[in-house]
Amino acid sequence: MKNDATIDIDIKRALTSKLDSIDFENLKFGHIFTDHMMTCDYENGSWQTPKIMPYGPISLDPSAKVFHYGQAVFEGMKAFKDDQDQIWMFRPKDNFNRINISAKRMAIPEFPENFFFQALDTLLKMEKDWIKKGFGNSLYIRPFVIATEPGVSASPGTNYKFMIICSPAKSYYNGEVRVKFSENYSRAADGGVGYAKAAGNYGAQFYPTNLAKEEGYQQIIWTDANTHSFLEEAGTMNIFFRINDTLITTPTNDRILDGITRKSLITLAEENDIKVEVRKVPVQEILDAAKDGTLKEIFGTGTAAVINPISGFGYKGEKHELPVLTDSYATFFKDKLMKIQYNLSEDKHGWRYLVK
Numbered sequence: 001m002k003n004d005a006t007i008d009i010d011i012k013r014a015l016t017s018k019l020d021s022i023d024f025e026n027l028k029f030g031h032i033f034t035d036h037m038m039t040c041d042y043e044n045g046s047w048q049t050p051k052i053m054p055y056g057p058i059s060l061d062p063s064a065k066v067f068h069y070g071q072a073v074f075e076g077m078k079a080f081k082d083d084q085d086q087i088w089m090f091r092p093k094d095n096f097n098r099i100n101i102s103a104k105r106m107a108i109p110e111f112p113e114n115f116f117f118q119a120l121d122t123l124l125k126m127e128k129d130w131i132k133k134g135f136g137n138s139l140y141i142r143p144f145v146i147a148t149e150p151g152v153s154a155s156p157g158t159n160y161k162f163m164i165i166c167s168p169a170k171s172y173y174n175g176e177v178r179v180k181f182s183e184n185y186s187r188a189a190d191g192g193v194g195y196a197k198a199a200g201n202y203g204a205q206f207y208p209t210n211l212a213k214e215e216g217y218q219q220i221i222w223t224d225a226n227t228h229s230f231l232e233e234a235g236t237m238n239i240f241f242r243i244n245d246t247l248i249t250t251p252t253n254d255r256i257l258d259g260i261t262r263k264s265l266i267t268l269a270e271e272n273d274i275k276v277e278v279r280k281v282p283v284q285e286i287l288d289a290a291k292d293g294t295l296k297e298i299f300g301t302g303t304a305a306v307i308n309p310i311s312g313f314g315y316k317g318e319k320h321e322l323p324v325l326t327d328s329y330a331t332f333f334k335d336k337l338m339k340i341q342y343n344l345s346e347d348k349h350g351w352r353y354l355v356k
């Protein structure tokens with residue numbers, strides 16, 4: 001699918017901008033959207049000319065397959081502005097590859113690479129004033145694909161819409177996050193769609209997460225569907241456990257999202273002489289380590305929060321609090337990753353992508 005050919009993009013600019021009405025100091029994550037969006041239709045067996053148009057509602061037939069059979073996949077990525085007003089992204093090629101991996105699993109046609117990057121660059125340049133300078137400010141980018149073909153027959157659609165929408169974001173303190181280790185509910189099963197960013201994976205988590213919230217937890221760490229005895233990942237984050245000075249995280253497989261933050265952190269840990277074990281994580285091992293005081297940290301990794309420290313967890317009615325560390329790995333890696341993202345430190349691995 002590698003194709004660098006220049007494509008046409010139909011551009012219709014918004015007549016007015018919402019920018020002046022936005023309070024950038026008090027942004028709630030994912031609630032405000034920029035002035036424009038990208039949309040590209042798949043019709044007659046091929047992706048048509050991408051369009052950039054004013055952000056707004058779209059019209060779909062009520063029988064569109066996305067509503068009935070959940071043929072929908074998405075991505076989450078961010079753009080950052082450095083002090084010279086350059087716009088950077090972090091490993092966007094990995095997001096591009098992943099949306100096509102997700103699409104394939106959901107029988108959605110793959111999107112061409114040159115369409116993706118040319119449309120994305122054009123959109124980001126149009127929205128450059130929405131990306132504020134300063135450590136922690138970013139533009140959250142949400143590419144997604146839905147099946148638009150009308151008809152309630154249970155078969156893959158022939159028509160799709162690939163869209164990109166953007167939302168300004170600020171790094172914020174998430175509050176204390178306590179998680180419940182799942183005892184009965186499962187997010188993903190062997191042979192299923194857990195590794196895909198398929199919309200239904202997220203919708204299916206809301207009910208068990210609401211139950212966990214009633215018990216005082218903010219999120220769930222999912223366990224393996226067969227035995228519920230191995231810890232896997234959280235709803236939108238991969239998970240790391242620090243026992244003594246070693247980090248442990250579960251291997252990716254067909255139940256787990258191959259997180260870009262996760263794999264970047266593994267690389268950074270290795271080059272900073274922090275030992276990482278990528279292996280199955282038994283619930284019992286974490287319970288034992290919490291009891292004997294060797295469990296130092298649990299944190300989640302993901303594009304939205306970069307690294308989200310977890311302050312406590314619960315399992316089978318028992319609650320455990322984690323120590324508050326001044327020299328946490330969570331803080332160390334968050335700083336390292338963000339400095340690369342904001343063009344404030346060397347980019348040894350070629351992870352930064354300049355929007356041109």
Ligand SMILES: Cc1ncc(COP(=O)(O)O)c(C=O)c1O
Pocket residue numbers: 076197233234235236237238257258259260261262301302303304
């Ligand atoms: C289920 C799940 N796990 C992990 C992640 C973290 O992935 P990344 O670091 O690529 O954002 C996400 C977010 O994309 C997710 O939805």
